[in-house]
Amino acid sequence: MKQIRTVIVDDEGRIRRGIERMVRSLGEEWDIAGIFSDGLEVYEAVINQSISFDLLISDIRMPEMDGLTLNKKLKSHLSFLTIFISGYDDFEYLQTALRDGAVNYILKPIDKEQFQIQMYEVKRKIQKVQEEKQEWVIMQEKAAQLEYTKQVQLLGEMTWKEDKDIAFFDWTRQFPNGRYQLIHISIDQFFSQTKEFSPEEWNRWSQAIETILAETVEANMRIHQIHSWWWRGSTFSYWLLLHLEEEGEMDDFLELSRLFAEELRGTIQKITPFTASVAIGNEFKDLSLFSIMKNDLLTLLQFRIIQGGNRVFEVEMIEQLKAQKSKGISSAIQRSTEQVITSFMQGEKDDLLKALQVFFREVETLPSPVMINEVVHYLIIGIVGYWIENEGYNENPDLLTDALNSTKNAPNFVQLKDQVKLWILDVMDNMAGLKKEQHNPIQVAKEWIKNNLGDNISIKKIAQQVYMNPNYFCDYFKNQTGETILDYVTSARLEKAKELLEKTDLKIYDIALAVGYQDTKYFSRLFKQWLGKTPSQFREHYFKLAIDK
Incomplete structure (x- = not known):
């Protein structure tokens, strides 16, 4: 069990010292976090020095800040239990203290045996709180691990997929907003070395490389508070997605990626019989660009044809x-x-x-x-x-x-x-x-989307209509309209679906296909998520209103 951190506050020195001796006599599981002569001292220590504790033992009447005020003010900053020390004439104060959540009170003069009984009860309650907190932490960790596993699975699936319709990017909503950077690691000359090792040796080296990757990611990203996901690609290749909060002030995001890539490349060369090439992409904010960034990195790695392997490749190197x-x-x-x-x-x-x-x-x-x-x-x-x-x-x-x-x-x-x-x-x-002069690229993009709702709509295709880089276009669209291109396409498709539900007798399956959704179940789930009703419920409600009129 963790030690129970205790704060003692009383304006009488003799009583403070007595309480301290009695707390220390209870055993090593009790720790004195601080001893104070007034409530104001405790409050300032919590605010300015960020001290924390599990138990507050406080006198009720003190000159600068009384115990009741102290307890009430600290409850907005910390979670702790309270025992008040009081005289016989403080009954009204004690009633207020109990209403404010005090565990109990001890009357002066303090009886040692009674004090031990009270502290035993407090210990039992604190232990229960600590156990509940620990259980909650474990549950949160398990939930976070499950969420992380799901996210890695989604990223892995998208690594293998080619340029897909924008509807497939609804998975991006499961990731936080912020700044992203994608990195691809590929072992050099893998196929030329396949005859040198047995399958068992290949398996051992594969595990060794994954260990190197995991440890290098952990060591670098924890220090800089950067979230990351890594997963396997094709044989002896790996992907890493880095995430920095939107409000993060790290201007050297790319520089950190460079240092990480160089460290990883060097470690693989030092520990294994292989060399590795690493491709670093541009920073991006919209995960709908994932497939484009993936292709970007695969293209960069083709420069091994020209420059050889065992290198870190960046987009900027093309200009150089x-x-x-x-x-x-x-x-x-x-x-x-x-x-x-x-x-x-x-x-x-x-x-x-x-x-x-x-x-x-x-x-x-x-x-x-x-x-x-x-x-x-x-x-x-x-x-x-x-x-x-x-x-x-x-x-x-x-x-x-x-x-x-x-x-x-x-x-x-x-x-x-x-x-x-x-x-x-x-x-x-x-x-x-x-x-060419674009009178209104946003309008051009919207018109093209509305005219192609039933076709495969990808960000690359939309950006091509206005002659923009996909990454730049996504930022430009959101800055100009206040919504992401994914949200706009989804909204346009569902509006068209509403129109078809109201004005035609087409089956739900046919309407889904007409607005670009091959999976009818997914279409129905998305329709309800956005509009509050399934397509069938929406159509039934519409015709009921029409009849009532």
Whole structure:
């Protein structure tokens, strides 16, 4: 059992010392948290020094602040039991004390045996309170662990899913508001090492890496009061989601992620026979962007093709790579590359196609596929770098992924040329779209949503209609409208569902499909959650009102 912290307050020194001796004689389970000569001293110690206690033994009448006032004022700050010391002529005071929650009172002069009996009763009550508190803490911990497990399961499911309809992001409501950052950890050259270890050895190393991850997360995040979730991805890859409260004042959120990533990478290299690469995404506030951020990190890890593994990759590195001149690239290829980028920047499609012809003629003379990949990647990085610099948005992860996949999967040089050319033309079209005047991007987005309620609506698709980066668009939409894009889409779909329930005899299943919900049970549950009635109840209520009129 925890020690019972006791505060003694009496304006007579002889009585204070006597009470102290009697409390200490009760055994080691009793602890004196403080001894005071007046109620005001105790109150100031609680307010200014944050002292806490389980039991207050106080005289009733004291000059600066009496015991009744002290007890009443402290009850708004602390939870404790009270025993009052009083004289025979304090009966009215004692009645007030008992009404204010005092455990009991002891009359002066204090009888030692009576005092011990009273304190035994107090100990029993305090022990019961402590046990109840402990049970509550255990229950809260179990509930928090269950909630955490559910959240990790949701995050794991979303890691495997591709770009989904926004309706699937209702799960984000189970997470707190605030600032988020996603990190992806992947073991390098896993497949090339599969023959070196037995299945038992692989299992041991897998457990070792998970232990390293768990301990590194625990050590770093607890210090900085950052909440985190981590889970397994594909074989020998892991994900970590960090969360900081909205009002958090930590400006170096990204810097903490960098330090954590470097520590984790170094520890894995030191303790295991593997190296690991870590990708760090941009900070975001809307968890509906999770899939986009996930794809962002998977794209970053493809830079292992260019730079090798055992590194920490960040979105900012694309701009830095763009400025680097590859030692393996000739001056002629550098010039042709710059000409392609210049034509791209000017938006001249004919000039761009001519520059690409020159570029690929130079590339075709290279002696190895490795050098061809390097040169094409150099061009791609230059294009993406201009996209970032000119428009001020983060790189489009899908465009970059498509380009890197072109070089990785193209079966021959002719197809490689075609795929790279199509990718660059696609980026140019997007650039042209970005430069168009948008009279009201919010209105454009809303109109598109209303016209596509029954289709697969994703944040990426909506953002594409107004030529905005998805992360930027989510913040912009909420700042302009006061609601999240998820809430708006849900509201628009349910309003349309109400209209169909009122004006048609379509079945609930057909209405659900018409407004974008494949799962009728989920649609009905969401409808009731938002509107207070199930679709069937809503339709029945509507027609009843119509008949009554």
